[in-house]
Amino acid sequence: MENAADALKIAFALLIFAIAITIVFTMISKIKTTADTVLYYADDTNYQQHVNSREENRTVKKAHVISTLYRYYKESISVTVIVKGTEYVFDKGNETNIFLPDKTNINTEKEIEANLAEFITNPNGLGNINEDADFLEEFIEVPTSGIYLTGDDGSEITLSAGGKKVYVIYTKL
Numbered sequence: 001m002e003n004a005a006d007a008l009k010i011a012f013a014l015l016i017f018a019i020a021i022t023i024v025f026t027m028i029s030k031i032k033t034t035a036d037t038v039l040y041y042a043d044d045t046n047y048q049q050h051v052n053s054r055e056e057n058r059t060v061k062k063a064h065v066i067s068t069l070y071r072y073y074k075e076s077i078s079v080t081v082i083v084k085g086t087e088y089v090f091d092k093g094n095e096t097n098i099f100l101p102d103k104t105n106i107n108t109e110k111e112i113e114a115n116l117a118e119f120i121t122n123p124n125g126l127g128n129i130n131e132d133a134d135f136l137e138e139f140i141e142v143p144t145s146g147i148y149l150t151g152d153d154g155s156e157i158t159l160s161a162g163g164k165k166v167y168v169i170y171t172k173l
Helices: 002-042 062-069 109-121
Strands: 058-061 078-083 086-090 134-143 147-150 156-160 164-172
Parallel strands (some): 078 164
Antiparallel strands (some): 058 134, 078 086, 147 156
16 A cells, blocks of 8 residues: 555656646746847847848949958859959859969869959959949849749749859949
């Protein structure tokens, strides 16, 4: 009889423990939801208007162009810089202008970064351009695979998801 009484005590303790765990996890979930809501409304950037660069071209400074150039090989985008009528294309494996001596193509990240540094400082590249110079930034997003339907109003429906390639064009104003 004592074993049955002890078994009932253990079962009751386990039931209370399960209820306590359930209450703790429920409270943690509610606390997280409350914290997310408070942080959302406290962050002023949630109320700022976002510029959709695909619909409207924008004017940027030289520093923004340089920042994008240093990201092109990591993010698989193609960057074209047009200065004084000359196009400089930076697309991983398809660079049109290589500023490194004795190189016909560049393959490693070290060579890509060295080529970019030379382009930025070279007088034929961005070297003679003032830091406050303006560039017109254009984005073109091209599907590389997948099936898409486009409506008369410009809306797009994805039938089969695929990859997209982003082309960024900077034209010196």
